[in-house]
Amino acid sequence: MHQVSHIMGKELKDFFISPIAYIVISVFLLVTGWLFFSTFFVFNQADMRNFFNLLPMTFAFVVPAITMRLFAEELNTGSYETLLTLPVTFGDIILGKFLAGVVFVSAILVPTLVYPVFIAMMGELDWGPVIGGYAGAVMLGAAFTAIGLFASALTRNQIIAFIMGSVICFVLTTMDRMLFFFPTPVLSVVNYLGASSHFQNVAKGIIDSRDILYFLSLVFLGLYAAHLAMQEKK
Amino acid sequence: MIQVEGLTKYYDDFCAVDRIDFAIQKGEIIGLLGPNGAGKTTTLRMLTGYFKPTAGQVKIKDFDIHDDIVAIKQLIGYLPESAPLYPGMLVYDYLDYVASIRNLTGNAKAERLRRLVGLCGLQGIMHKTIGELSKGLKQRVGLAHAMMSDPEILILDEPTSGLDPNQIVEIRDIIREIGREKTVILSTHILSEAEATCDRIVIIHQGRIVADDRTENLKQSGGHTRRIHLALQNADPADAIATLTTIDGITAAASASPDTNSILGLTLTCRGIDDPRPAVYAAIKATDWVLVEFVQQTKNLETIFRELTKES
Numbered sequence: 001m002h003q004v005s006h007i008m009g010k011e012l013k014d015f016f017i018s019p020i021a022y023i024v025i026s027v028f029l030l031v032t033g034w035l036f037f038s039t040f041f042v043f044n045q046a047d048m049r050n051f052f053n054l055l056p057m058t059f060a061f062v063v064p065a066i067t068m069r070l071f072a073e074e075l076n077t078g079s080y081e082t083l084l085t086l087p088v089t090f091g092d093i094i095l096g097k098f099l100a101g102v103v104f105v106s107a108i109l110v111p112t113l114v115y116p117v118f119i120a121m122m123g124e125l126d127w128g129p130v131i132g133g134y135a136g137a138v139m140l141g142a143a144f145t146a147i148g149l150f151a152s153a154l155t156r157n158q159i160i161a162f163i164m165g166s167v168i169c170f171v172l173t174t175m176d177r178m179l180f181f182f183p184t185p186v187l188s189v190v191n192y193l194g195a196s197s198h199f200q201n202v203a204k205g206i207i208d209s210r211d212i213l214y215f216l217s218l219v220f221l222g223l224y225a226a227h228l229a230m231q232e233k234k
Numbered sequence: 235m236i237q238v239e240g241l242t243k244y245y246d247d248f249c250a251v252d253r254i255d256f257a258i259q260k261g262e263i264i265g266l267l268g269p270n271g272a273g274k275t276t277t278l279r280m281l282t283g284y285f286k287p288t289a290g291q292v293k294i295k296d297f298d299i300h301d302d303i304v305a306i307k308q309l310i311g312y313l314p315e316s317a318p319l320y321p322g323m324l325v326y327d328y329l330d331y332v333a334s335i336r337n338l339t340g341n342a343k344a345e346r347l348r349r350l351v352g353l354c355g356l357q358g359i360m361h362k363t364i365g366e367l368s369k370g371l372k373q374r375v376g377l378a379h380a381m382m383s384d385p386e387i388l389i390l391d392e393p394t395s396g397l398d399p400n401q402i403v404e405i406r407d408i409i410r411e412i413g414r415e416k417t418v419i420l421s422t423h424i425l426s427e428a429e430a431t432c433d434r435i436v437i438i439h440q441g442r443i444v445a446d447d448r449t450e451n452l453k454q455s456g457g458h459t460r461r462i463h464l465a466l467q468n469a470d471p472a473d474a475i476a477t478l479t480t481i482d483g484i485t486a487a488a489s490a491s492p493d494t495n496s497i498l499g500l501t502l503t504c505r506g507i508d509d510p511r512p513a514v515y516a517a518i519k520a521t522d523w524v525l526v527e528f529v530q531q532t533k534n535l536e537t538i539f540r541e542l543t544k545e546s
Contacts, residue, residue: 002337003335006331006334006335007335009331010331013327014320014322014323017322017323018322077318077320077321078314078316078318079318079319079320080318081279081284081314081318082312082314082317082318082319082376082379084283084284085282085283085284085307085310085312085314086307086332086335086336087304087305087307087308087335087336088304088307088335089304
């Protein structure tokens with residue numbers, strides 16, 4: 001287990017050293033800040049619903065941009081060989097990288113905590129949905145990180161990893177808005193598979209085991225697929 | 235120490251390593267030699283657990299490569315070809331990270347790092363990023379990476395490729411130093427390198443082992459056909475050949491190069507057992523030819539290597 005923490009620590013350090021991380025954070029804060037505050041005063045409501053409504057869509061692009069380097073860069077520079085011949089297992093590597101990604105995704109949410117503080121100063125803010133929203137954001141971030149990690153394990157090209165990751169995340173996000181394309185018998189299944197509705201449930205402050213199970217299964221599937229992809233490369 | 239049986243690796247249809255067997259004793263320095271694409275790197279990658287063999291058995295100490303891969307990785311220090319390390323990391327950060335993964339902590343870690351800095355000559359570059367380093371320095375960082383846990387087995391893939399002659403000598407000294415107590419396997423296509431550092435040489439060609447012997451034996455085995463090169467002034471070609479072939483032990487004589495400036499080049503082929511050189515000299519002394527060159531060409535490792543790995 002201590003190998004996981006060492007790999008995670010190293011990856012986290014890499015995130016904060018590389019300029020890409022700061023660019024991604026800046027873009028994320030700019031986009032969410034602008035989208036949120038451009039309508040905030042129009043609605044004149046002291047809540048963050050608008051922010052959390054848009055979050056899955058921004059995450060679908062931001063998270064794969066964060067995770068794209070995790071495997072692709074190692075495969076490209078060949079450092080993957082030095083890593084894998086250290087006394088570590090596939091599981092250690094994947095888990096370490098995944099946890100580093102989740103911590104980093106959570107870290108980019110931290111600056112947005114100013115918003116609720118700011119809103120609370122201006123009006124009566126109901127903190128329940130805010131806490132639920134951030135909990136949901138971390139879960140959604142974890143699920144997208146696992147998917148991004150899988151995309152990164154497929155290729156040595158970071159751009160391809162980013163595009164594949166965001167396509168999968170984007171499809172999951174918009175799926176429940178595309179229901180009219182699907183035949184009636186599969187509607188409920190497709191609806192369940194979409195990420196947005198599960199996120200919105202949590203963001204409303206309703207903690208349901210079905211939603212948690214959904215995010216956990218996404219994480220598991222993503223990590224397992226990454227494991228298979230790495231094994232295939234041997 | 236290391237037992238390899240029937241090790242095979244296919245990339246799709248291409249057979250990179252074809253049923254090779256060898257055994258390595260503790261404390262040996264083995265040179266894995268072969269032309270490009272012979273399967274050296276693939277073999278090393280299978281030994282270190284980076285690649286899964288298609289078939290065959292590898293046993294290191296009592297561990298099997300299929301079941302106890304992590305235990306094996308703990309015994310081995312491996313430096314892949316051209317030292318692919320994280321280019322964005324500081325040398326110190328990287329070595330510190332490897333030490334943590336290798337289970338070194340606190341004082342033991344600091345002590346080990348200090349020792350490796352001295353051994354690999356890393357003073358002054360610990361706070362540079364790996365990507366900034368020259369190839370030779372990067373190779374040394376890689377060597378420090380491989381030796382971090384003071385491993386029982388050190389595997390180095392082309393450790394001196396791309397280094398300047400001074401650096402090659404330094405790395406070679408380090409390898410020989412380590413090889414006193416440890417088992418070292420290194421791959422190379424530079425023959426003088428294998429000759430200078432290794433106790434035993436395994437030559438691989440097209441995925442198969444074509445020679446596996448101690449370095450001295452391998453060199454001697456080529457000694458059966460010896461050649462002597464002569465350059466004579468003032469001699470008539472036909473006359474010279476006729477005179478020299480009568481000497482006992484000389485099996486053939488041929489003019490090696492067209493005579494320019496009245497110098498006649500001759501190559502004598504002789505049986506390896508007896509030394510005909512005194513007789514050749516005596517024969518020439520009896521004439522009025524002027525001897526300007528007299529060189530014996532023993533077959534060196536290079537010729538053996540070229541014969542064994544000729545495209546068939």
